[in-house]
Amino acid sequence: MSEGRYDIDFLKVESIRKVFGNQIALSDTSFSARKAEFICVLGPSGCGKSTLLRVIAGLETPDSGRIYFDGKDITKEPVAARNVGIVFQSYALFPNLTAFQNIAYGLVSQKLGKRVIRQRVDDLLNLVGLSGLGDRYPAELSGGQQQRVALARAMALSPSLLLLDEPLSALDAQVRGMLRTEIRRLQQRLQVTTLMVTHDQEEALSMGDRILVMHEGRIVQDGTPAEIYDRPASPFVAAFVGSMNFLEDAVRIDDATYQYGPHRLRVDPAKDGRVSLGCKAVIGIRPEDIRIGGVQDPDINTITARVRYLSYRGAMFRVSLGLWDGLEGRRSLEADIPTETIRHYDVRPDTPLRVHLPIDRLRVYPHAAESALP
């Protein structure tokens, strides 16, 4: 991504609040997007991400807050004045118009002349890889093709903002993967600021320049995919994006040191700030970060666990590890270990295993933070 002209905020959303009856859909939501940036809004159903999209589109009016397009306050503007392109989950293609007519739909009322329109639509069909299919009706196109028609239609009027509401959720996995790359490539080619709503974290991680993670009407984290994944701001984000083991009721006993049951764990001192001495915390570690053997300093953060069962996943095994029987029952850990390693160390069920939790891969959260652990 180049700097210079593209580092100014194109879209700015300030303190948007939206309430439906007595349900708070959005409470004090703010973020900004640069020109040509691809932002994914990620969250579980009901978190308010579609509402946010609709408010930005102008299909809903916020109860309070402001929206700026390129510095201009457009909060009160109707959707027709905002020059946005929208693709809905169901595509909303007009079934009685051909693909060509669908794409040309917005152009017809612009009084551009038939030849100009034809040229434009053909260019768009070419852009989305559907040349020659312009005379087909939506019912005669596959799901992926319909999606691309919807995209071309949204792009027809050269909008300054492209809004996608779960555009890929209606497609099967294979087509979805292919379209992810296509949409991303299209967006980069056209350099149009894009906001995509999704509940699929894999999609968000692979497509977004930035991800906004939403939960219960709030943006709980705003960062790049790497930031979201490696440094999740709360247990909710940690569990929603990828999987995470949560070691609960760990107690801070010293600088960057925690007591978890019978084990003493050391964490990265930089991450230790939020928890006071003697207070409880939740420590998180991702299954793929847990190591068996090949460790530089085997005495720190190494735990002897008992292998409960192994679940074969092809390239790796999901190993369920029992830690100890504590007051609240069994404590356990899930680890993703490459198949090669399992074979090398001959890991079997119901045997002890020494596992290592690397210091830099542990996340620490204060005990009462983000109480919505899934």
Next chain:
Amino acid sequence: MMLRRCFPMTPLRITISKALLPIGILLSLGWLIVGVALPVLQVFLNSLQDNHGRFVGLENYLRYLQTPALSVSIVNSIYVSLMTTVISVVFGFGFAYMLTRSRVPGKGLFKAVVMIPLYAPTLLNGIALTYLLGRKGLITHLLQSHWGIQPPLYGAFGIIASEVIYTFPQAVLILYIALSLSDARLYEAAKSLGAGPLRIFFTVTLPGVRYGLFSALCVCFILAFTDFGAPKVVGGSFNILATDIYKQVIGQQNFSMGAVLSILLMGPSVLMFCIDRMVKRKQASMVTSRFVGYEPTAHRFRDECLLLYGAGICLFILGFYGAALYASLVRVWPYDVTLGFWHYRFTGTGGGGYEAFFNSIRMSLYSALIGTIITFLGAYLIEKSRILPNIRRFSYFLSILPMTIPGLVIGLAYIFFFNTPKWSFGTGFSISNPFNSLYGTMGILVLSNIVHFYSVGFLTATTALKQLDREFESVSESMGVPFYQVLIRVTVPICYPAVLEIMTYYFVSSMATVSAVIFLYSADIPLASVAIANMDDAGDTAKACALGMLIVITNIAARAGHHVLLQHIRRKHARWHFT
């Protein structure tokens, strides 16, 4: 590759299209208030006044209930309606069962024949019955000479017989849909658990259609309770509410009593309607998305029995209207049975003949055209806009209210509302009536038809609109194209089956109806259905039959035309793929 930038809609265009929507919604509400709410309110107010306009409270109601000669008509109405309902629904269920649960051949023909009574004015039912069972009836003679029975045609028996024929197709329709929606997997599960056919019937089939059964019971009761045409012909001295209203208003010019009876006539309708709605809300969750339709297996004995049953009923219906046709062709029944078209010349009936017939066709065409546009637009504005939710909700309520208003009440209400040059409110306060000029014209006839049949069309349109993608309007707006463009270019074309259905429904119903127009027609605009009533009164029964048959034939032709047009459009736009 950079695309050349396009500009969004000009501010003026945006303002205009944004203003059109609320204006449309308010106009729609306005017409509903003027056409539905106010007239009914007027009837209610009039029921609380005496014939000189003085407010007397519930005195009229009390007087009615205390006069046994008058209040017996409520009991009579309830009695005939209950009998009709039970007979229609029981036999109708059998017929619907035959259509959905057997491998009987020729179901298309059975379905077409059973719908014939829908195309006939109910007056004709009464008249045909007199030809069959009257004093000189076709069958009376047989019954008397062979078995010595004399059927008591004029009275409860005649009314019930006519109403059963009238309500039978409606019961079949409702039960047919209910039985079609049964999930096949329930039957497979029952069979795999070893249940026999009888047990399956009582534990799976009947419970599965209980909502449909209930709906059919409600609809048949309301239809029988409020019908006017047949009782007028064969009612005799058996007083029911519907004919009483007519007698009070036309015969005795006692408008307040007419108003009282109208309100009483509406009572059961409103009650049944509310109950039906509550029940329907529960029903909505019954059909899941993984529904599998039931395909009946062949079963010789059952299929043969049902075939006989269905054929028997269809022959009966054909015979019934065949008798009416025969009666219209016979020169002088029962003395000169040569066949010919003398009665179709309608000599000696003044404007009652072809002038009335063509007036009816004109009125029905206007009602169909204007009615469909208003209905579809009304449904669209309520269903597809996001603004003014409370006004839309109220409009929805007013749109389904006409279902509970019998035609007679509409007719009477319009007399009160549109006929008076000034509206008075019983306390000396009055304002002049801007709609007075509408009275006595084709306009008021068309308006009464549109209101009378509005609810069915409205619900048909709403159902069709609900199935469209919710976001058509949003997508269109985001591209700077106003909603009325997407309405014309996309919504209406896609909904063509519903649009055609509403149009035909308005036409057929307007041709056959008599209950509203009998109060509203003027001497300048004679109508066919009214002419039938007048001819029957005057003893010109053969001519009445002839005119009745003309209406039936016209309606059947309209329905056939609808079918042909629908198939044509379907084939032409097969690539749209969704119908």
